[in-house]
Amino acid sequence: MITRNKLDKIKNIYYYIIMPKENIFQKAKGHQEIKGRDAIDTSEKRYEKIGNAFALITKEISDLSVPEKTLEDWGLVSSFSHTIDDKLDKIIDPAERLELSKKIISSLKGDMGDFSSDKKLEQSMLSLKNLSANLPEVQRQSLIDSLASILKITEKLKNEENPHNLVRLTRIEGQIAARLYMPFFTEEFRMSEKYPKILHALTRLSRAGNSFDDFTDLPDDYKNGEIKVHPTVLNRLLFLGAALSDGLSMLKDVGFSKKIIKRCLQARRSVVEDAPSKQK
Numbered sequence: 001m002i003t004r005n006k007l008d009k010i011k012n013i014y015y016y017i018i019m020p021k022e023n024i025f026q027k028a029k030g031h032q033e034i035k036g037r038d039a040i041d042t043s044e045k046r047y048e049k050i051g052n053a054f055a056l057i058t059k060e061i062s063d064l065s066v067p068e069k070t071l072e073d074w075g076l077v078s079s080f081s082h083t084i085d086d087k088l089d090k091i092i093d094p095a096e097r098l099e100l101s102k103k104i105i106s107s108l109k110g111d112m113g114d115f116s117s118d119k120k121l122e123q124s125m126l127s128l129k130n131l132s133a134n135l136p137e138v139q140r141q142s143l144i145d146s147l148a149s150i151l152k153i154t155e156k157l158k159n160e161e162n163p164h165n166l167v168r169l170t171r172i173e174g175q176i177a178a179r180l181y182m183p184f185f186t187e188e189f190r191m192s193e194k195y196p197k198i199l200h201a202l203t204r205l206s207r208a209g210n211s212f213d214d215f216t217d218l219p220d221d222y223k224n225g226e227i228k229v230h231p232t233v234l235n236r237l238l239f240l241g242a243a244l245s246d247g248l249s250m251l252k253d254v255g256f257s258k259k260i261i262k263r264c265l266q267a268r269r270s271v272v273e274d275a276p277s278k279q280k
Contacts, residue, residue, distance in 0.1 A: 050078050054181060057201050060254045062194040073184040076127050081180065083124040085154075089226070094155070101151040108132060108144050139183035146179040161228045163235040167211065167242050174210030174246075178203040201253035208246035215239035 051074035055066035084104065091097045107113030107125055115122040132140050153173045160166045182199065189195055214221070218231040218239065229235055 051075055051181075053205065054202055057205065057250070057254055058189070058198050061198050061201060062189070062192050064189060064192060064194075066189075067186065070184050070186065073131060074181050076131055077180050077184070080124045080128045081177070083120055087118065087121055088151075088154070094158075097155060101148075101155070104151070105144060105148045108147070135183055143180060143183045146176050149176050150180075158226060159228065163229045163238055166214075166227065166229050167238045170210045170214050170239065171207045171242055171246065174207040175203045177210070178206035197253055201250045204246045204250040204253070208243045208250065211239045211243035211246065215243060 051066075051071045054074065055071060058064065058066055088097050088100065091100065103113055103115075104125070107115075108129060113125070115125050132143055135143065150173060153169055153176065157166065157169050157173065160169060181202070185195075189198070192198075215236050218227070218229070218236050221227045222229065222231045
């Protein structure tokens with residue numbers, strides 16, 4: 001019989017073997033137990049690791065180094081995602097969340113939008129608008145479409161009652177979240193014959209991250225009223241299975257590279273040591 005104690009052991013094994021990153025668009029709330037400036041520093045550092053993990057995998061597949069400018073752009077995207085997710089998590093009324101989501105997308109499309117009541121959100125919106133304005137129109141629209149899709153799926157996750165559907169939506173959310181970063185690849189990468197494999201690996205990595213976050217946080221999310229699926233052992237194992245499947249798919253894309261596996265081990269060790277007590 002699989003007990004909660006055994007699930008914790010499985011979680012720790014997965015931390016050290018598969019996962020090289022913190023989730024992209026979700027789980028800002030996972031650091032609430034860390035107080036003050038330490039909470040901000042820990043969260044920012046973990047979001048910075050997303051771009052580094054993407055760059056490492058990209059290099060391993062294509063032998064192309066991600067430019068520093070792209071890494072900086074990815075950092076801004078991560079910061080924006082974190083800010084928006086944190087803001088939406090604090091809004092209880094679904095209608096109010098929907099209104100904010102629409103306002104965000106409209107602003108990115110060119111509407112003025114007033115976010116002055118929240119200075120952090122206002123700064124994040126300004127940063128992303130300036131960033132997206134420098135993209136070619138096709139890439140800019142791709143960024144906006146991906147963000148709009150994520151906001152819709154995130155809302156569906158809060159109301160889904162079927163565990164299998166919740167896992168499916170979680171994987172989709174992770175896959176689309178990875179696409180937020182794709183418009184910032186330079187033409188050199190997009191023209192590479194390895195580009196499809198890069199996209200596949202990065203989206204699978206993001207899917208695995210989302211699934212593993214839910215495997216870990218399902219009890220707390222249910223307790224806080226953020227999801228409706230009960231955190232039974234079997235339901236949590238559905239998320240673990242999805243995370244393992246997508247994580248192994250990513251490793252296959254990079255040819256089970258020793259460098260990537262070593263990076264996974266090092267990154268997970270760091271995350272476990274810094275993780276809030278609820279994740280240990």
